[in-house]
Amino acid sequence: MGKVANDTVVAETIAEARVLARRGRFWAGLLGAGFVIGLTGPFGTYDALPTLVRTAYWLFIVTTTFWLGYLVSFAVATTAEGYGIGAPTSLGIGAAIASLPVTAWLAGFHMAVFATPFLTDALELLPYVAVICFAVSALSEAVAIREVGEAPSRTPTPEPAWLDQLPDHLGRDLILLHAEDHYVRAETELGQTLIRTTLQDAANDLGEYGVRLHRSWWVARRAVQAYRYRSGAPVVVLQCGRELPVGRTYRRSVKEALR
Structure with missing residues (x-):
């Protein structure tokens, strides 16, 4: 990508x-x-x-x-x-x-x-x-x-059980999820894998661990470095320098969650 x-x-x-x-x-x-x-x-x-x-x-x-x-x-x-x-x-x-x-x-x-x-x-x-x-x-x-839906609450939560679905060789440091038909592509620092679920269900199960950016994107909070605009459209900048889009209807909840 x-x-x-x-x-x-x-x-x-x-x-x-x-x-x-x-x-x-x-x-x-x-x-x-x-x-x-x-x-x-x-x-x-x-x-x-x-x-x-x-x-x-x-x-x-x-x-x-x-x-x-x-x-x-x-x-x-x-x-x-x-x-x-x-x-x-x-x-x-x-x-x-x-x-x-x-x-x-x-x-x-x-x-x-x-x-x-x-x-x-x-x-x-x-x-x-x-x-x-x-x-x-x-x-x-x-x-x-x-x-x-409403912006996620700011109350800290334990590491979500959803991370157990990640293969052992990828570790548990989830960075982002990307919707692909009936699957989500989960990426960690060690690689990526496909998991059969919907992005909405995964985002709900992960809770405060991350934030939904777009109909197709979710990102872990710890991976976010900044919220910026590129060519008139907002993006979230990850620690690695990668940029992900923020859907128009998600901007308010993203800003609130990352504040």
Whole structure:
């Protein structure tokens, strides 16, 4: 692995999107929403389009606009936080800016398919898109914070029993964990190994021994040297000089845990 891991806004955004895209419940919710909207036919589409066409139209619109808005708003909010702008202001900035390309995409699609005037359609759509972007951004942040949970308590705890899973030849000086599908890659100063578990379960079992940095990364407290920003994105610097990314929704809990 490289010394610098995922330390740019673009890389962090792509990493978060990949994690989200692997979630079956996310796709079920997104496609379910598109299907329900297609059946109800808002904005005049109920009378203008046949049922199958209307449903396909809304499934396409919901899916493409969500991903476009999510990627833009996440990247913008992450950049804003890199300049010291905290939530919810950074989230609002991200949602506001994301509404512009989403509106342009919708107006362009309508112009190509339905021959509607681009500018007129865009001006009519922008207020609705902006409200939806703010709502989706707030909901996504609430869900993410709920998944992250509260910052770990500062009460010292004994060496966790989870370390017993490490092979004898790697010792017990755990440095970090990296999620890899249904496994976590555990690294010590003597090497690394794969352990079949989830990063969330491992982080819970390890407790105060370390801190969750990202949906894909956990690090032992003793291995941390500093918390810094690289290219507008926060990273944790390890004693060995290696840098690991800090996910946007984990920043508050990481700072609190490492304070």
